[in-house]
Amino acid sequence: MKKVSIKDVAKEAGVSISTVSRVVNNSAYVKEELRVKVEKAIKKLNYNPNIIAQSLRKGKTKSIGFVIPDITNPFFPNIVKGVEDYLKKEGYTLLLSNSDQDLDMEIKIINTFISKHIDGIIFTGTGLYNPLLEKVIVKGTKIVFLDRILEGVNASYVICDNEYGILELLKYLYSRGIRSFYFVNGNENTFSAKIRYEAFIKFMKEKNIEDYKHIFTNFSYEAGYNFGKNIKKIPQAIIGGNDLIAYGISDSLQERGINVPEDVSVTGFDDILFSKHYKPALTTVRQPIYEMGYKAAELMLKIINGKQNKIKGIILKPQLIIRNSTI
């Protein structure tokens, strides 16, 4: 079947091609009766204006690339939903790609996105310094960092206040009389893990707590499980770097007959879907995950539309959620 062209629409409507173009692009005034005729013809012929070709002329494809580490990590679906909901509302399309925490893959994805003439990139990368990012920013590609800031790369960002979150949690545990801590943190290269580590050490020093330990692992159930299986001296509280780590710790301790929270308090970070249903229900720090995605998309479109010309950082507040995994 032949593709319907702008010529066909003009013929059907009995108007000139330029009138159809003006209606489609909303680029100039068209008399109401002509507009109605054109719209009827478009509907009848099911005409799809060639938006990509148009976009190339206008320099906008109305599409945004989003680089994430891994959609199967339960932290990311809500962020993606937030991004997509805002973009869709504004008539933009989302290109999504998983980097699998691999710097080479990140670079490949960014190059692909640029070759597809996306209008901007929302970036939640490995956390490693990526030399390509500086280059593409200098060349004019719009970037918003999400859930991380990369050292040496000057761009707008949306993050959660990780320091505030971990301090709220520690203050609460301290108020419950807890004086010995083990922080089983996530990947060392990750922005959020670094910030939380620094805040943890700061709190221990401030309160003159000497009985504390810290270890970087990775943000997975298995990392927590292995930790819990092997830990010898049990502290009063174990802080998981995220909810998955906390589940793993809690499960392996309970398999060893060590009860949560009676023998040890265990906490998470994120408050993913399952944490309220976990047994025991998990005390954790809720990140405004969906909102982070939504705000990043909003900021991106402001930048694209010239309404945000300076570098802008948005920092969202997390919230302490107290449940049954702590005394």
Place this chain on the structure above:
Amino acid sequence: MKKVSIKDVAKEAGVSISTVSRVVNNSAYVKEELRVKVEKAIKKLNYNPNIIAQSLRKGKTKSIGFVIPDITNPFFPNIVKGVEDYLKKEGYTLLLSNSDQDLDMEIKIINTFISKHIDGIIFTGTGLYNPLLEKVIVKGTKIVFLDRILEGVNASYVICDNEYGILELLKYLYSRGIRSFYFVNGNENTFSAKIRYEAFIKFMKEKNIEDYKHIFTNFSYEAGYNFGKNIKKIPQAIIGGNDLIAYGISDSLQERGINVPEDVSVTGFDDILFSKHYKPALTTVRQPIYEMGYKAAELMLKIINGKQNKIKGIILKPQLIIRNSTI
């Protein structure tokens, strides 16, 4: 900064523009030494060939649209990962959009995808008949249905053998002496829910079981929770339409002092990430979720490349996973 053009590359490499074009598009033989020169120049100048403009000429954008109901439903991240992993491997990009189980939104998304000249659409829709799908198929848009077949729409698909899965589960429960069943199914409009309902009824009739009930709810934790909170007469087994429903049932029953599996066996469907960590660990039917996505992308690219000209249906086998929520 000025964008690097094909002319700049030709000048840098000391070759003609058509030689650069032949290297970039891999469209004709180029002497090895010239190819090396061009590749060096491309690297040095960080040249990005204008793939969209090229694609418009060739009729391919190397992008695939994927419509899903909701990425925050834990069934979907793995499917999306499977699709994206295959597409990326083949140099294709994924456009992702959530329809939120809304038919009008589905139609809007499909129209957007088509206006962006995607090469094909992978479709996991509401399950409601969508009149636009027939139209776009007739007009030549390539479609692969994933996790469902739509009545009256003739297109290739990848599904899981839902009948086999539910029958394996029922046979196992029957072998354990269970003779009374309540099936708390998901959304009535969903392809998989319908197939499982029919298989359930068939099994009950075959085994002459009279003590059985069935209800359509929706695929959520809350649906299962409300069911478990209110059910009066407890059967020997409650079949959840998916793992989320099963969690909800199990939690609310246990809150009422009804023990799983001692008082009632509870089962799920899908085997999402948490089901093995659930307490009690959930007996369920594992769908090959990642593989379904991967195979759908593979089938799509075969169709696009003219290697699959007839309608093709791929049916993957699920697997019974026996854990602690059943006697």
